[in-house]
Amino acid sequence: MLQAIGLTSTRRGDLPLAVDDVTFEARPGEVTVLLGPRGCGGTTALRMMLGLEPGRGITYFRGRQLHRVAHPAREVGVLLGDVPGHPARTVRGQLRMLCAAVGVPASRADDMLDIVGLSALRGQRLGSLSLGMDRRLGVATALLGDPHTLLLDQPSAGLAARDAHWLHGLLRAHADHGGTVLYTTADSREAARQADHVVTLERGRLTADQDAAAFARTRPRPRVSVRTPHAARLAVIVRREARAAQRSVEVVAEPGGRLSVYGADCASVGEAAFRHGVLLHRLAHEEGDCEKADGAEGEGAEGYGADREGVEGTNGPREEGQKTDEGPTATRADVPLPAVTASASAAASATVSAPRAGDGARPLVALPVGRSAVGGHTGGKAAAPVPQRRARRGPMRPVRYELRRMAGVPSTAVTLAVGLIASVAGAVLLARFQGVPLTTALAAWPEVLPLPPAALAAGLLGALSFGDEYRHPALCTGRGIVPRRVGLLLAKLLVTAGAAVLTATAAALADFGALRLVYGAEAVTVPGNWPVLVATWTALCVGCGWAGLLAAGVFRVTAAGVAAVLAVPVVVAPLMQWAFVGRSVRSLGGLPGRLRELLWPRWPFDTDTALLAVARTTAQPVGAAMVLSLAVLTCAYLLTGRRRGARW
Template identity: 55%
Template sequence: MIEAFGLTSNPCKELPLAVDDLSFEARAGHVTALLGLPGAGKTTALRLMLELQQGRGIAYFRGRPLNRIPHPSREVGVLLGDVPGHPARTVRGHLRMLCAAAGVPVRRADEVLEVVGLVSLRDERLGTLSRGMDRRLGLAGALLSDPHTLVLDDPAGGLSTREAQWLHGMLRAHASQGGTVLLTTSDPKEAARNADRVVTLEQGRLVADQKAGEFARTRLRPRVAVRSPHATRLAALLTKEARTAQRSVEVVREGGNRLSVYGSTCADVGEAAFRHGILVHQLADETGDMGPGAGPTTVEEPETAAAPQAPAQPSSADADPEPETAPQPSAPAETPRSEDAELHSSAPAEVPRTDGETTAAADPPAKTSRSAETRTPDALSVLPPPISVRPAPSPLRPLRYEIRRAAGISTGFVTGAVVLVVSALTAVLLARVGHTPQARLLAAWPRELPLPPAALGAGLLGALAFGDEFRHPALAADRGTVPRRLGLLVAKLLVAAATALMLAFLTVGCDAEVLYLVYGRELAQVPADWISTSASWIGLVVGCAWAGVLAAGVFRSTTAGLAAVLAVPVLVVPLVQKALEGASVRAAAGFPLRLRQVFLLQWPFGGERYLSGVARVIAQPVGGALTLSLTALLCAYLLTTLRSRVR
């Protein structure tokens, strides 16, 4: 059950509040629809409930706010807009990555793929999915952790009729098992057909909170949709005849050549047009929304155009039909039908299940059976089996997630291959020119460049670790593993360090091998001081990777992360050199000896030597600048994390 109290968005300059003191509830075992025009505040209300947007008020999910739930993804399944995933990631890889983030078994990905009918597309890239398949994948991600509550923002928007029926069948199946379903829609007929309760919003305020049957009686009104090139003349004629016959008929101009006639029938309108020789392009029964904010934008076009059967105008019978929304490639086209006639019967078909009331409809037996068929979930509308989740100790779960995130796309592998090729070519050119120390030759680091290719590649991969999180926020709805969580930061630092170490060793090995093949053994020899050189090399590459991770996490951008990596040798190193070259009263000579005296006891395996080696690396200008930059970025990251938690 969801209980929302006083949801209010923060004011934005002189604009009205998107959500203003909104309170409602969505009960377990029911489908609740938030209905409103575009801009009514439906999406903002969901984001306030999920704590994804700053504002006032509170929302309880089964008696607890979201920030008090240890694993939010196991309580609330969320689908806001399109599936937030990297377009180059596969369907199965995306779900497996989310399994690692939520701490559920990896086999769960295959279970939900089978339920939503995406088994045959599990190796497809997210960027190639159609709208209908994207909705299926989004629902699979929402069901991944077997949540009690589903929160979906316009889940059927842009879907074909068949896909929308399947989706609502899945939501009905979830509610029938005791779950809570909250969705948004701008179509009153969709809300009346598929929801048990309809909460109507207008300009961010609550207008009505009704059961589906009551909503259908009070808000939906039958009408005749007419399209004619002589709409003005026909409107005046219908109004005059209704006044003469003392009938309650209302004619509304919808814009252009479109009329909506309330209180009449297709036969009466068609006969009136025929008697006066008025050409009619469209004549169809519809159901209109007569509630708050009703207007031309809320009118749903009929899927099929009914034409008047006028003998004098046979050629106009099929003229200018209203096109049906093109179905997705994955869903076969359906036989054309009148959605209005179905709605007029499908809304009453829902009512006995919610409040036991019915509304009048023409031809009850046939339409009731069709509505029941629409409401019944098809073969795919079977929810996956429940799962038993064992909480994994942090940071094991974020670490698994980060490994799957980094290995799920080819960006890291392509970047590594490019770094190896560029480094090998640079080493060959440096050896040909000469006058390059052996250590710089093996690292392919010309004096003219601020950083070697391996360090730049490690910094780029580190920046992508957080840059992809903000560009494709797959974890935005999961408050337990959002990018600001410190456990996820530790996981990203560990994976970035491992990737940087691998890239550093591969680069040196590849450069040495290429130099041996081209110039012989002389240029491939290992330097005498290889221990200190290796420590400096590893520290440089890992430091660049960490700088990219932290900067991208602070500035929420891959470009900013890479810029921070380049700023270390370009800006920070000159400042450190000036500080070290300045006049000083004290010197740090004899630091290793004093370090040994401070620790008194000898470290096992000569550990004090490695400690003093690290100190010497940090004492260098590049090492000091990198250490200073990492410290500043880490402090900034912790500060932004604490600020987001305090808010």
């Protein structure tokens, strides 16, 4: 049972409220539709239920508010617009990454691809999907956690008739197995045909709350659908003749040269057009009871997508930039379900026939994931009391999620490759000049560069960790998961440090090998203090990666992370040198020995060398600037997280 009570959006200036005191219920085992034209407040109402929009009111999901649900993705499946994700990520990679966020096995991704009919496109990039395939992927994403409730915003908008019929069949199956389905639409015929319960919104207020039978009898009106290149002229003619005949006729202009004439019939409209020489491309009578039509097209038998073409869907013309569906269209309401692979059908059949332990109903089209009945279906019965638990707002498996996020896009491999190539080229060129130390050549760090190429690559990888999270949000807040969580931050720090160590090691070995290959083994020897050099070099790359990560997390953009990395040697280090310029009256000599005596009398002697190396590294301008920058960015990240309302 989904209960929305008193939903009221926040007023913005002098504009009317987008949602004004809306209260309704969506019962399990039924498909509930929020009906209304664009701007009626349906989308805002859904976002308010999920806590994505400010306002007043309470929404209960089976008696619990969303922030009280331990695993939101296993209670509510959400599809708001297109699938969020990096366009270069593959379909299978996107789902496997979200499996780690939801906390289900990675094999769940392949099962869902079979069920929604995308098995053949598992290697396809997200940016190349058509609208129909993108919508199928969105449904698979919403069903990953086997949720009880599905919330969808305009799910059939722009779809071809076949895809729309498949989608509505899947939503009906979810409701038949005890789930709750709530979605918005602007098509009254679709609402009357597909819904069990219709909630009508107009200008943000609830105007009707009816079952489907009552809605079909009272709400939709018969109309004459006309398409003509002279729509404005024909509208004037029809209104003028209706006034002359003292008949009540309403003419509504629609995009694409279409008119909807209420209170007239095809004969009167056609005769008026003929007398005044108006060319008609289409003239059809459309009934408002939304029953499947068996007559000719002129009698409104188009069913789904009636009077819609390729780029247009059941909710009007496609907006600029919206994906299009190149799949075949249909002209009848009783189009059969699209054929999918045999493995998909077998998977769906096996799923439906397999009851879940501890649950009163069988899952819809989702294989069991071994979880408790907390997030399962109720089969239409009242849910048993569930103990309140603290909500898990971060990914269930953050390290696995971050590894799949970083490895799932080409930018990671490209950044590493460019960093290594630039490092090798710089090392070979620097070694040719007289007076250049071997350590400088190995690091490929000339004075003209603020940082070596490997450190810059590590910083860019760190900046992308949070930059891509906000630019292409894989962690959608509609699923109850947000990026600003300590668990996810620690996972990102760990994975970024690993990538930085890998970059530093690969760059050092590649530079050393290239120098020995080009100039010979006699010209390039291993330095005697190589352990200290390796530790310093690795710490520099890890520090750059962390600086980019934290800055991108604070400012929510990749460019800010890269700028923070470059600011360490360019801005922070000179400022620290200027602040501490002058002769020192006290020395830090002997600090490692005094620390050893203070902390542990039997500290191994080699530790003195390590502590001295750390002290010398920190005392360097770039090292001190890096430590200061990381401390400031960490505090800023924690403070901005609290200010933005992230629950730690």
